[in-house]
Amino acid sequence: xxxxxxxxxxxxxxxxxxxxxxxxxxxxxxxxxxxxxxxxxxxxxxxxxxxxxxxxxxxxxxxxxxxxxxxxxxxxxxxxxxxxxxxxxxxxxxxxxxxxxxxxxxxxxxxxxxxxxxxxxxxxxxxxxxxxxxxxxxxxxxxxxxxxxxxxxxxxxxxxxxxxxxxxxxxxxxxxxx
Numbered sequence: 760x761x762x763x764x765x766x767x768x769x770x771x772x773x774x775x776x777x778x779x780x781x782x783x784x785x786x787x788x789x790x791x792x793x794x795x796x797x798x799x800x801x802x803x804x805x806x807x808x809x810x811x812x813x814x815x816x817x818x819x820x821x822x823x824x825x826x827x828x829x830x831x832x833x834x835x836x837x838x839x840x841x842x843x844x845x846x847x848x849x850x851x852x853x854x855x856x857x858x859x860x861x862x863x864x865x866x867x868x869x870x871x872x873x874x875x876x877x878x879x880x881x882x883x884x885x886x887x888x889x890x891x892x893x894x895x896x897x898x899x900x901x902x903x904x905x906x907x908x909x910x911x912x913x914x915x916x917x918x919x920x921x922x923x924x925x926x927x928x929x930x931x932x933x934x935x936x937x
Contacts, residue, residue, distance in 0.1 A: 761810035763817060764798040766791060772801065772817055774810050808833075868908070881909045885917040886926075886936060894933045 771788035802813040819828030849859040888903035904914030921927040
Protein backbone atom coordinates (compact mmCIF):
# COMPACT_ATOMS: atom_id res chain seq x y z
CA UNK A 760 0.00 0.00 0.00
CA UNK A 761 1.30 3.42 -0.99
CA UNK A 762 0.00 6.71 0.32
CA UNK A 763 0.55 10.24 -0.92
CA UNK A 764 1.13 12.25 2.25
CA UNK A 765 1.90 15.90 2.92
CA UNK A 766 4.13 17.77 5.33
CA UNK A 767 2.37 20.20 7.64
CA UNK A 768 5.40 22.52 7.67
CA UNK A 769 6.56 22.85 4.06
CA UNK A 770 3.52 21.34 2.28
CA UNK A 771 5.73 18.90 0.35
CA UNK A 772 3.94 15.81 -0.97
CA UNK A 773 5.69 12.45 -1.05
CA UNK A 774 4.99 8.74 -1.34
CA UNK A 775 5.01 6.65 1.78
CA UNK A 776 5.15 2.87 1.49
CA UNK A 777 3.19 0.92 4.10
CA UNK A 778 2.04 4.13 5.78
CA UNK A 779 0.36 2.21 8.59
CA UNK A 780 3.38 0.00 9.36
CA UNK A 781 5.87 2.69 10.40
CA UNK A 782 5.31 4.93 13.41
CA UNK A 783 7.12 7.94 11.98
CA UNK A 784 8.00 9.39 8.61
CA UNK A 785 10.44 12.14 7.72
CA UNK A 786 9.68 14.80 5.14
CA UNK A 787 12.31 14.53 2.41
CA UNK A 788 12.26 18.30 1.82
CA UNK A 789 12.43 19.90 5.27
CA UNK A 790 13.43 16.90 7.41
CA UNK A 791 10.57 17.20 9.91
CA UNK A 792 9.58 13.92 11.51
CA UNK A 793 5.85 13.19 11.58
CA UNK A 794 3.78 10.52 13.27
CA UNK A 795 2.38 8.53 10.36
CA UNK A 796 -1.04 8.16 11.95
CA UNK A 797 -1.37 11.96 12.02
CA UNK A 798 -0.24 12.52 8.42
CA UNK A 799 -2.95 13.46 5.98
CA UNK A 800 -3.31 10.80 3.29
CA UNK A 801 -4.40 12.48 0.07
CA UNK A 802 -4.46 9.23 -1.89
CA UNK A 803 -3.92 5.56 -1.06
CA UNK A 804 -3.10 3.06 -3.81
CA UNK A 805 -1.94 -0.54 -3.96
CA UNK A 806 0.21 0.18 -7.02
CA UNK A 807 3.25 2.45 -6.74
CA UNK A 808 2.82 3.81 -10.27
CA UNK A 809 -0.78 4.79 -9.55
CA UNK A 810 0.33 6.57 -6.39
CA UNK A 811 3.07 8.40 -8.33
CA UNK A 812 0.52 9.50 -10.92
CA UNK A 813 -1.82 10.72 -8.18
CA UNK A 814 1.00 12.69 -6.55
CA UNK A 815 1.88 14.25 -9.90
CA UNK A 816 -1.77 15.29 -10.37
CA UNK A 817 -1.88 16.81 -6.89
CA UNK A 818 1.34 18.74 -7.54
CA UNK A 819 -0.05 20.04 -10.84
CA UNK A 820 -3.25 21.14 -9.11
CA UNK A 821 -1.26 22.76 -6.31
CA UNK A 822 0.71 24.74 -8.89
CA UNK A 823 -2.36 25.72 -10.90
CA UNK A 824 -1.40 23.49 -13.83
CA UNK A 825 -4.26 20.99 -13.82
CA UNK A 826 -5.17 21.61 -17.48
CA UNK A 827 -1.61 21.19 -18.69
CA UNK A 828 -1.25 18.03 -16.60
CA UNK A 829 -4.39 16.55 -18.12
CA UNK A 830 -2.80 16.94 -21.57
CA UNK A 831 0.45 15.17 -20.63
CA UNK A 832 1.20 11.47 -20.63
CA UNK A 833 1.31 9.25 -17.56
CA UNK A 834 4.43 9.68 -15.39
CA UNK A 835 5.77 6.23 -16.31
CA UNK A 836 5.21 6.93 -20.02
CA UNK A 837 7.08 10.24 -19.75
CA UNK A 838 10.03 8.42 -18.16
CA UNK A 839 10.13 5.95 -21.04
CA UNK A 840 10.01 8.81 -23.55
CA UNK A 841 12.90 10.55 -21.79
CA UNK A 842 14.95 7.34 -21.82
CA UNK A 843 14.26 6.85 -25.53
CA UNK A 844 14.87 10.44 -26.60
CA UNK A 845 17.95 11.27 -24.56
CA UNK A 846 21.59 11.05 -25.51
CA UNK A 847 23.33 8.00 -24.06
CA UNK A 848 26.59 8.33 -22.15
CA UNK A 849 28.84 7.12 -24.98
CA UNK A 850 27.26 9.52 -27.47
CA UNK A 851 27.61 12.41 -25.01
CA UNK A 852 31.27 11.66 -24.34
CA UNK A 853 32.09 11.28 -28.04
CA UNK A 854 30.33 14.59 -28.73
CA UNK A 855 32.48 16.20 -26.05
CA UNK A 856 35.65 14.97 -27.76
CA UNK A 857 36.37 12.15 -25.31
CA UNK A 858 36.92 8.50 -26.08
CA UNK A 859 34.06 6.64 -24.34
CA UNK A 860 36.08 3.41 -24.10
CA UNK A 861 38.98 5.18 -22.40
CA UNK A 862 36.60 6.88 -19.96
CA UNK A 863 35.00 3.53 -19.12
CA UNK A 864 38.42 1.91 -18.62
CA UNK A 865 39.50 4.76 -16.35
CA UNK A 866 36.33 4.35 -14.31
CA UNK A 867 36.98 0.64 -13.91
CA UNK A 868 40.57 1.29 -12.85
CA UNK A 869 39.39 3.84 -10.31
CA UNK A 870 36.79 1.51 -8.82
CA UNK A 871 38.98 -1.61 -8.83
CA UNK A 872 42.29 -0.07 -7.83
CA UNK A 873 45.21 1.08 -9.91
CA UNK A 874 46.89 -2.32 -10.10
CA UNK A 875 46.96 -5.68 -8.35
CA UNK A 876 47.84 -5.47 -4.68
CA UNK A 877 47.15 -1.78 -4.43
CA UNK A 878 44.50 -0.40 -2.17
CA UNK A 879 43.45 1.71 -5.13
CA UNK A 880 44.15 4.96 -3.33
CA UNK A 881 46.94 7.38 -4.07
CA UNK A 882 48.63 6.60 -0.79
CA UNK A 883 48.30 2.89 -1.64
CA UNK A 884 50.22 3.49 -4.86
CA UNK A 885 53.00 5.21 -2.90
CA UNK A 886 53.14 2.28 -0.47
CA UNK A 887 53.30 -0.11 -3.43
CA UNK A 888 56.22 1.89 -4.84
CA UNK A 889 58.09 1.53 -1.55
CA UNK A 890 57.44 -2.24 -1.55
CA UNK A 891 58.30 -2.93 -5.18
CA UNK A 892 61.25 -0.65 -5.94
CA UNK A 893 64.76 -1.58 -4.82
CA UNK A 894 66.12 1.17 -2.54
CA UNK A 895 63.59 3.71 -3.81
CA UNK A 896 64.41 7.38 -3.80
CA UNK A 897 61.78 10.13 -3.80
CA UNK A 898 62.28 10.37 -7.59
CA UNK A 899 61.70 6.61 -7.99
CA UNK A 900 58.50 6.76 -5.95
CA UNK A 901 57.28 9.81 -7.88
CA UNK A 902 57.99 8.13 -11.23
CA UNK A 903 56.30 4.88 -10.15
CA UNK A 904 53.24 6.76 -8.91
CA UNK A 905 53.07 8.97 -12.02
CA UNK A 906 52.93 5.85 -14.22
CA UNK A 907 49.88 4.73 -12.22
CA UNK A 908 47.96 8.00 -12.38
CA UNK A 909 49.18 9.73 -9.22
CA UNK A 910 50.81 13.10 -9.98
CA UNK A 911 54.46 13.11 -8.96
CA UNK A 912 54.06 16.14 -6.66
CA UNK A 913 51.19 14.41 -4.86
CA UNK A 914 53.31 11.26 -4.54
CA UNK A 915 56.11 13.30 -2.94
CA UNK A 916 53.61 14.84 -0.48
CA UNK A 917 52.26 11.41 0.41
CA UNK A 918 55.77 10.03 0.84
CA UNK A 919 56.53 12.86 3.25
CA UNK A 920 53.26 12.17 5.09
CA UNK A 921 54.10 8.46 5.46
CA UNK A 922 57.51 9.41 6.84
CA UNK A 923 56.04 11.89 9.34
CA UNK A 924 53.51 9.29 10.52
CA UNK A 925 56.29 6.77 11.08
CA UNK A 926 54.95 4.37 8.44
CA UNK A 927 58.06 4.84 6.30
CA UNK A 928 61.64 5.83 6.98
CA UNK A 929 64.26 7.71 4.97
CA UNK A 930 67.97 7.07 5.20
CA UNK A 931 70.53 8.68 2.89
CA UNK A 932 67.88 9.50 0.32
CA UNK A 933 66.28 6.04 0.15
CA UNK A 934 62.93 5.08 1.63
CA UNK A 935 61.37 1.93 3.02
CA UNK A 936 58.11 0.95 4.65
CA UNK A 937 58.19 0.13 8.33
